[in-house]
Amino acid sequence: MTRAGWIRIAIVLGAIAALEVVTQAGLVSRHTIIPPTAMAAALWGLIGSGEIMPDITKTLSNVAAAFVLSAGGGFVLGLLIHAAPRLRRALDPLLATYYAVPFFVFYPLLIVIFGMSDLPIIVIGFLFGVVAMIIATLNGLDRVPRVALKVARLSRMDPVSIALLIKFPAATPYLFTGVKLAVAYSFIGVIASEFILSGAGLGFAISYAYNNFDTPRMYALMLFILVSVTAVNMVLHTIEQRMLRRRGLAR
Amino acid sequence: MAGPGTRAGAAHAVLRGVTRIFPPADRGQAPVHALGPVDLDLARGEFFGVVGPSGCGKSTLLEILAGLSAPTEGSVTFEDTEVRGSPPDGVGVVFQEDASFPWLSVWDNVAFGLRRAGIDSAETARRVDHALGFMGLTGFARAYPAQLSGGMRQRVCIARTLVLQPRLILLDEPFGALDQQTRLLMGDELLRLWRDTGATVLLITHALDEAAMLSDRIGVMSARPGRFIDMVATGWPRDRDSTIVSDAAFGEITARLWSSLRAESLKALGAVP
Amino acid sequence: MTQRAPAWQRYGDSLALLAGLVVLWWLLSRWAGEEALTGPAETLARARELLQSRRFHGHATESLTALGYALLLAALGGLGLGTWLGVRRLAGQVAEPILVALYALPKITLYPVILLIFGLGLPAKVAFGAIHGVIPVTIFTLNAVRTIRPVYLKVARSLRLTPWQAFRTVWLPAALPEIVSGQRVGFALTLLGVLIGEMFASQRGVGFVLINAIGLNDVPTIMAAAFLLAVFAATVSAILLKIDRALHRRTARA
């Protein structure tokens, strides 16, 4: 591990320890925040009793569905838009302002269209993630070296092989940025929808615990989300670094 | 073998009145007349060098000959078939910029064209290993381009072109990134390869001594729009190497190239000759 | 490169695309029914009503005030923190993965904590907006400062510029395009954060209007409020985009 990595671990551990000391010493009220050890213990209990398993399964499978749809759909849409420069120019200002629009207000509409199921939540996750992936794909395709495309033409490749064997690998570093954002936005979209609007899933469970003054349960669930998002991030980061190192692009 | 300035065989590639004018990049700008009109006959098996001031249209000429872009006017014929903006079979190109694929290992880079051409894997392996050996890259077969120096990456690109056994090899300043000593040695390799394969070679270079040492014939181009203003036959024997730099004729050839080029290079710099 | 299209074509195409979206909206509302999705004309009418009502003015002012404070915190905080992390290489390496992890975190789950700390009202909304916006601004600024080409800094040193001169004439102009990109992303997320804050942590503001309408299933009001928000957000974002593009074009390298 690098020096920065060790320092990072030390800082995170230090922050947790500080929180532990402050809360154990009673410097803040136990109704506001509980010690990290108590959070972990509560989470352990919840998992052991199996009572939050349905919520976990629901949320994680919705996140996974939203992610697959937004990453895959965003890549294909990006390829198509890139092939039509005029459409792209027209679309550009819309894409750039897209994230300023709060989608979740369309949740009632989505329920009308898709019915009371997981689908509206997945769609919100998808809407959140897909544009990040489209933008990353366009970015990556813009940076495919022209000389690589010349080599492809000399080998007289067809457009599908060029897309798969030249454009896709050449754009991978940028696509990876899109994939990371798609994961993040799928989590945010799904959990926020559950929190605000739904009657099931981890987001709802947190809001329910809060409204019932069940502080340990609330923090246990937050800890679970924090740990799972961080774990997914670390896996992606590791894969990305390996790819970047191979290409001499790692920082 | 062929005497000074004469052609070694039938015309392999023929350019007639080739001109390239780029449309303006933005409204209100003038179109760029980059090249021509150019007439050129490349004899089969000839080693032809091209020198000219930077920006005079050398790369443009090469891309038109390779079928990567179409001339605005004029015609290109390769092996008696007209080339028009689509690469013909049997032409290999080594580009000026680094064209190695960073996502493939050295070995896979060199095998790339063979796999696209549907060559079977045993033959692919044989040719790739041979080319890597020839280029001194055997120990780096599993490495990725990012781990290599610029000169080694350029050798990967040369190997990737050579394994396809092209009959016409176009090289665009392939040794531009190398130091002088390595360049001389790479020049020797190129000569050996040219002799062994019998291919026709067109080499663009900005180094006058390199052109003088390697070529049977050298075309000197004017400042933009590039045209040939001088043709210099070197009269070297086919069996030559870098030791000819000490030949008296070498100095004369280089001097003649420079006297043709000096005024054009000043023009390209924007100075009044 | 490709030829740049004439201005009428660029704007014309965008407008045509927008018109297409409005037609799609209209078709969707016909298909889903007025009570599920209000059509364009009715939404516009309701939006005009809202804009003329004193009560909505109060809510809008409240939201804009919260947004203003939150933006100030996110923009300046992110700029300062990002610059510091960009200059201190090791600190940047330590902090970046943490920032990225925080960015991916659904910050809405933090809302109970924010409420427990700040209570209902303006401070909670501002805090909620600021924690949404400050992270992307910091990440962008950090990368902008870190990727300044080292040779520029060597030039500054060889000319013996004072730290302030170097910052003003070299660091800032070199990093500015990326910094503006970060502020653009930061604006969108700060707005989102303030709205979410208003939905739960407040009895006032456009977010409150929205959640209230969602509760009453008052579809025209939901649509009108969302429409007004979208127009507002898109306008600000478009202005920032224009500055962003101009700066990037100026420093683009061939």
Ligand SMILES: Nc1ncnc2c1ncn2[C@@H]1O[C@H](COP(=O)(O)OP(=O)(O)O)[C@@H](O)[C@H]1O
């Ligand atoms: N795609 C293009 N569009 C417009 N102008 C171009 C393009 N490619 C090359 N040029 C211009 O044509 C001239 C010749 O370019 P090039 O053939 O690359 O020169 P050389 O290889 O001799 O240095 C240059 O002035 C260059 O700016």
Ligand SMILES: [Mg+2]
């Ligand atoms: Mg060139």
